[in-house]
Amino acid sequence: MNVTIDFGGTNIKIGLIRDGEMLAKISIPARSGTGLLSRLPDVEEGIRRLLGEAGTSLAACGGIGIALPGIIDGEGKTLLSIKDKYTDALGFDFAGWSQERLGLPLVVENDARAALIGETAYGAARGERDAVLVIFGTGIGTAAMIGGRVLRGKHGQAGILGGHLTTDIYGERCNCGNPGCLEAQASHWGIPLRAAKLPGYADSALAAETDWGYASVLRASEEGDAFAARLEADLLRHWSAGIVNLIHAYDPEVVILSGGLMKSAARILSPLAEMVREQAWTPWGAPRFLAAGDPETSVLLGMSYLADRHDS
Secondary structure, three states, X not given: OEEEEEEOOOEEEEXXXXXXXXXXXXXXXOOXXXXXXXXXXXXXXXXXXXXXXXXXXXXXXXXXXXXXXXXXXXOOOEEEEOOOOXXXXXXXXXXXXXXXXXXXXEEEEEHHHHHHHHHHHHOOOOOOOOEXXXXXXXXXXXXXXXXOEEOOOOOOOOOOOHHHOXXXXXOOEOOOXXXXXXXXXXXXXXXXXXXXXXXXXXXXXXXXXXXXXHXXXXXXXXXXXXXXXXXXXXXXXXXXXXXXXXXXXXXXXXXXXXXXXXXXHHHHHHHHHHHHHHHOOOOOOOOEEEEOOOHHHHHHHHHHHHHHOOOO
């Protein structure tokens, strides 16, 4: 049995998992703008509360898995690079914290890689060995697997920077510094910033909203808002371009889509898959598209899978 933690941009999710089964989980606000280290006491309290509710203890746990949104050093169990959030955790000794505060061995991984492992080990893509995953969350995270091995690369960047592949060389500058990144054009955080500069925005229902993203665009489009409908079509073009880039780079059999956008999978999955099939150069056929069954748990499940095999 393992404790797993997903440090998301909006919420920190904590799970208790045994053999791929979620025994219990809780969520606490991330408050990522104030940093990660200040949240650790609340994470510890959450872990102990979760264990108490499950009628077990730290002594019964084999390890702890932490998923982070950024470039990580899996061997050193540290965060190497991240943009805008949790920057105070760069270089932090997570292994030392885990041993001192919880008495458990630790494994650390990028959150999108953990989600891909969770989906191929226990989820919608169980048993797949060649896959790419796209998480449409606050930003856009990606991961890739070839021949059953998740790509990490020499510097920890392989597969996870798909949100920073360019889909418009004249587009908005991303927080990573690159102009036209998929994330800057079509992520939850990027959509309102770009939409506000487009013709027709002031007359759209979206202009009256605050803190809006994917769901608001799709809802307004469905309700007949002309600007939202054009924006939805534009987002589909950016999302499909980003996925085509991943297909051309990693040659997957399966494309797994996850994150909050998948609450609207019934609406967008089919047109998105069709656009990708029209654009991708895949003479062997076409990759299958799958929506994550439970995007809220795939990261936690993936970290438990890694924790189980950490010493093997």
